Each structure stands twice: as structure tokens, then as C-alpha cells.
Amino acid sequence: MRSIDLSTIRELELFSNMDDSKFETMMQAAFLQSFPARFEIISEGDTADFLHVVVEGCVELYAKSNGREATMSTVQPVRSFILAAVLMDAVYLMSARTLQRSKILMIPSENICGTFEVDEAFAKSIVIELSTCYRSAIKEYKDLKLRTAIERLANRLLQYHQVQGENGKIELLHGKKTLASLLGMTPENLSRAFNTLKQYGVEVDGSAIKLTDVNALKVLAKPNRLIDDNQS
Amino acid sequence: MRSIDLSTIRELELFSNMDDSKFETMMQAAFLQSFPARFEIISEGDTADFLHVVVEGCVELYAKSNGREATMSTVQPVRSFILAAVLMDAVYLMSARTLQRSKILMIPSENICGTFEVDEAFAKSIVIELSTCYRSAIKEYKDLKLRTAIERLANRLLQYHQVQGENGKIELLHGKKTLASLLGMTPENLSRAFNTLKQYGVEVDGSAIKLTDVNALKVLAKPNRLIDDNQS
């Protein structure tokens, strides 16, 4: 592994506080792999052999049942996914595929579990990471259960807006089909929801979005820090 | 604390592998409290001061937004709740109230966190508990995103059926209003969903339910071990 990649990984909250030598040892067993766009990295139901860390690109977590499919969340650099399955030595509950060309760091499960036992700081980090994932899942569940489709879109836009600098402009990071599934609606409905939001100052031009009346949008969306990340 | 209660707690997966003396110490700071039915134990937004363990009765976790309210899950003895908030020293994302007269063991957050640092077995148990909670949340999220209301009800009935001995009889543990909210629908809709399920051998008499054609119900429900607990 090139050291330039390692330093990025090291900054991940999951690894930042752990012992240097333990980190080195764990990383010796790890490897970095490149995937093309739309490549299925893991399938739900498979056993968890590696912890995956998105170093570059973007990964979509999705699930199927019956004939239906739903996007559960997207993972951006530098975050890990399927940590819980690794720790429990259980099967994946979700599939993962790249949305674009991506680099994934893969750390064998046994190294994660082994290091957990011997490095206290790492153990603490794992608990924080897991708790964060759990709370994110609860938030998304609340979002879906307590809000209408339009409210979900409005809040998602406000969240993107905040992350991207709050300057009235948003760039959608993935296609509208994926966004629709992420929000729990059909693409047709998303398109109509965008039309409804025009009257709240949402101007759509492809993947570029302008918010000309953030206050009005907030009145509609009613963002809530107990549902939305980093939002008041 | 009476020892009879302590032995029940000790059997909780979260505590079963930990060191005796560490357990004793942690429990000295804990106390058992009785609550009447419909008592709000914690409110979303409050800071997490205690880990709560349901020793007797039943607790409902729910959340509000706008004017809406939704039941997120129910907690039966002997399980804990709000572990993630305690470990992160964060605010609760959900409120909790008793559904019936209940006894709750309350362990101060600092004792949980302190013991985590010094007892390796406890640390491991916490990770397993957290992972389990995370995976349950993902499963419920999948259930809501990938199934219709009738399918959700059918699968829930099959799950209750399995837990209660698979003898064709189910006893609903909470009222239909709560069940409806848990399943993400209105009480009116639940009532109609039960009517629809008549043709699949579901006979409802108050809180007593008979399943006269489990196979037909399974064909409709398509239970999935990646969504439903303990189900094939």
C-alpha cells in the first residue's frame, strides 16, 4: 500500500486514535482495490470477510426484496461500510455497488476483530463508529416514517446545501434515479416533487440546483437535528 | 437491589460475560424503578444519563416530528435501550414510554462508559449489542421501504407466530393502535389489512389471532431472513 493512501485512512475517525504499530500490522493484511462504475462489490446474504473503506469514488448500499429494490444510503470517502456484519461475523443485510469508479480499502475481518481485542483506543473508536451508524439508521427511519415525500426532498436539499457551503447552490452527487430511491419514491415522483418545490425557490437545471429562498424552504421542511445530520 | 433481580440482569447478553466484581461495582450505582402504564420515561432531545434495561413490562420507543408521531419499536424484558446515546454522550433520538406497568433498571452512563474501558468482555458485549441494534434498525428500514402495508402485517404476524410457539395461535402483545404505528400505517388501515388477510387464513378476535393457513400467508408475505428476525 502506498503511504499516501495510508495517511488518508489514518485520518478516518475509526483509526485516528489507535496505536501506530497496531495500525501498521492491521494495514499489512489490507489491500486497496479499484472498481469500475456500477460494479457490485458485495451482495446481501454473503458472509462478511472484509471491512470496506471507501477511499475514492462513491458506493451505494441497496437492498432487494420480492422484485423491488431500494437504495439504503450512499457512502462517500472516507467512510467504512458493513462494520456491524464484520464484528458479528454475520451476513450482509445490504448489497454495495460503486456509483462511479472507486477505490476501496479492504481489511480482513479477522484483523479487525483481532485488533479490537488488543487495542483499547481502536475498540472505543469502533463503538463510536457503530453508534454513529446506528443513529444514522434511526434518523433515516424516522425521516421515512414521519415525513411526506416532498418534505423528505426538501430536507435532503437543505442538508446538501449545508454540506456544500450554504451559498445557494447545490450539485447533486448522484443521478435522480438513485436520489429518488434514496428518498423512498419513484423517479417520476421526484420529478414532480421538484416541480412543487419551485414555489419555495428551488431551481433545477440537471444536477445543478439553486436555492433562492432558503427560509421558505426551511418553513416547509422543518429540519430537525433529531432527524437530519448537522441541521438545526 | 434485590439479588433476584440481579440474576435476571446478569443473564442479559450485555452482562453475561463480564467480570463478577466489575458487574457488582457497576450495579451498586444502578437502581430499579417501577413505572405505571403510559409513563414517559425519556424524551427525545434529552441527554442520556442512564442506560435503561427493561426488567418487567414493556416499553415503546417512539418519535415525533411536525404534528406526527410514530412508534419505532417496542422493548421487552430483558433488553436494554438507548445504548448508543449513552456511549456517545449524545441526546436521545427517540422517546420511551411504558405500555404497561414496568420495572426499569437504570445504570448511570458514566458507569457504563467506565466499565467499558476496564472490562474487555463487557466491551465485546457492547459491540455485539450495538451491532444487533444497528442490524435491527436496518431490517425495519428495509421492511418499510420494500414492502406494502399488507406484506408488513403478514410478516409481522409470521414473526409473532414463530416466537410464540408456531401452534397456529398468536396473542398480540400491544394494542392495535400501537401495532399500526409500529407497522407504519393508520389504525383504520390496519383494520382493513386484517380483513384482506382473512383470505389467507388470518382470523382476528380482539388480541387473539388464529392462523389457519400458514403456508398461504407465507406465499403472500415472502418472509426473508435478511429483513425478518429469526425467519427463513
Next chain:
DNA sequence: ATAGAAACTTGATAAATATCAAAAAAACAA
């Protein structure tokens, strides 16, 4: 036992969301 409240059900209707079909726009490859 019985009044009162709460829970549950049913019917009528409205709103939200999905589906189907087709057109328009954008992305992509030869």
C-alpha cells in the same frame, strides 16, 4: 352492573404515491 371513556371498525372520500406510456433531454459511443 353500568356509565363513561377508549379502542376498534366501517363507510365515504380525499390525498399521496405508483404505474404505464410516451416525449424530451442528456449522455455516450462509434
Next chain:
DNA sequence: TTGTTTTTTTGATATTTATCAAGTTTCTAT
């Protein structure tokens, strides 16, 4: 570039789910 594919949008319609307004039943407390 130009044709082809994919994505996105729009319109028409169907389905699902929610709401409102009674009823009915069940529970509960006196």
C-alpha cells in the same frame, strides 16, 4: 458529428394509503 442509449420529464390513470365521520365494541372505574 450522428445515431443510440439512457435518463428525466410529463400526462393520464390506477392503486395505495390517509382522513373524516360515524358507529360499534371493549375496557375500566366506580
